[in-house]
Amino acid sequence: xxxxxxxxxxxIVFGRGAEEKVAEKLPTYNAHRVFIVYGGGSIVKSxxxxxxxxxxxxxxxxxxxxxxxxxxxxxxxxxxxxxxxIDFKADFILAIGGGSVIDSAKATAHGTxxxxxxxxxxxxxxxxxxxxxxxGAVLTLSAAGSETSDSAxxxxxxxxxxxxxxxxxxxxxxxxxxxxxxxxxPKKQLVxxxxxxxxxxxxxxxxxxxxxxxxxxxxxxxxxxTVIDCSYRAIKNQTDYDAMSEIMYAxxxxxxxxxxxxxxxxxxxxxxxxxxxxxxDVTHGASLTAVWGSWAKYVYRDDIPRFAKFAEKVWNxxxxxEEERAQxxxxxxxxxxxxxxxxxxxxxxxxxxxxEDVLAKLADSCTAGGTKTVANFHPIDKIxxxxxxxxxxx
Numbered sequence: 001x002x003x004x005x006x007x008x009x010x011x012i013v014f015g016r017g018a019e020e021k022v023a024e025k026l027p028t029y030n031a032h033r034v035f036i037v038y039g040g041g042s043i044v045k046s047x048x049x050x051x052x053x054x055x056x057x058x059x060x061x062x063x064x065x066x067x068x069x070x071x072x073x074x075x076x077x078x079x080x081x082x083x084x085x086i087d088f089k090a091d092f093i094l095a096i097g098g099g100s101v102i103d104s105a106k107a108t109a110h111g112t113x114x115x116x117x118x119x120x121x122x123x124x125x126x127x128x129x130x131x132x133x134x135x136g137a138v139l140t141l142s143a144a145g146s147e148t149s150d151s152a153x154x155x156x157x158x159x160x161x162x163x164x165x166x167x168x169x170x171x172x173x174x175x176x177x178x179x180x181x182x183x184x185x186p187k188k189q190l191v192x193x194x195x196x197x198x199x200x201x202x203x204x205x206x207x208x209x210x211x212x213x214x215x216x217x218x219x220x221x222x223x224x225x226t227v228i229d230c231s232y233r234a235i236k237n238q239t240d241y242d243a244m245s246e247i248m249y250a251x252x253x254x255x256x257x258x259x260x261x262x263x264x265x266x267x268x269x270x271x272x273x274x275x276x277x278x279x280x281d282v283t284h285g286a287s288l289t290a291v292w293g294s295w296a297k298y299v300y301r302d303d304i305p306r307f308a309k310f311a312e313k314v315w316n317x318x319x320x321x322e323e324e325r326a327q328x329x330x331x332x333x334x335x336x337x338x339x340x341x342x343x344x345x346x347x348x349x350x351x352x353x354x355x356e357d358v359l360a361k362l363a364d365s366c367t368a369g370g371t372k373t374v375a376n377f378h379p380i381d382k383i384x385x386x387x388x389x390x391x392x393x394x
Contacts, residue, residue, distance in 0.1 A: 082111030099144020143193030145255025192285030
């Protein structure tokens, strides 16, 4: 096992009624003026937003709320939120929603704490983030794991670039996680979230690290099998508390860093998928499953034993040679994505077959004009990116 540092400072309040403890917990993080961010109108219609606002007001805290966060969260929205949060003199940012809302809250916190700096400068790497405001999250969708992760993704609509930022300042201070709040999410969001959870661990399971890493492997394998098993139950009955709670907890574990300890991230499919989301505004989880099978077919020969192990531990595939098991594991994973109605190619993603020119532009953006490679299991240069996109282009 390789050396690692691991620190996840997020306090997790998990279970039925978790959101009822917001007013009790926020003052312990010196919150006085709470800027609340959320997405569409569902939390308004359900009464959740009003419930949390009333809690905070009763505890003597001031609030200001801003909705309108969209999937693939927009830089323009964040810039508006930063201005409003600064005017409000916010000292705590509270997200009520899923990954896009939490990522927008993180960006709002960074921008509010650094009013002299355009927030996009942190994402394009021209300015190093050195301070931020505390962020809390009331989770309503199990997916991105942003409630404990050190990452946040924002889309710059002007350039079509979707970029991620990893920093300890992205770790939320608090996460309130009540699985019951996920019972009414649309089915598409449920399955996209399930896929995102799986991909966060798949992208850590397949890396270039060859050292023995038994415990981290077993945690990753157990997480994936648990999510797969519970996904069938959850899709059938979204009010199955046990299934939905396991999925919610798995989402947190999958992206907090635990399933990469002693290894590293690969995230090839995330890089490839971000280009699809930035250009076509497709759902994040869908962009990942649309390219995973093509990526796996392109790279699996780099470590056939690893793919064979994945096939055995996750899918119980034990027959055949190592290569046959490796290929069978890839096919079974792609079949699973189809079973839960997730796309596995561009047509199923809803963008149709793309021209060679578009594929080249996607690859060019992914690799900074062909000047860098992404990932480490199989470093993806511009040529490799084009080939993987071609495999998915049907």
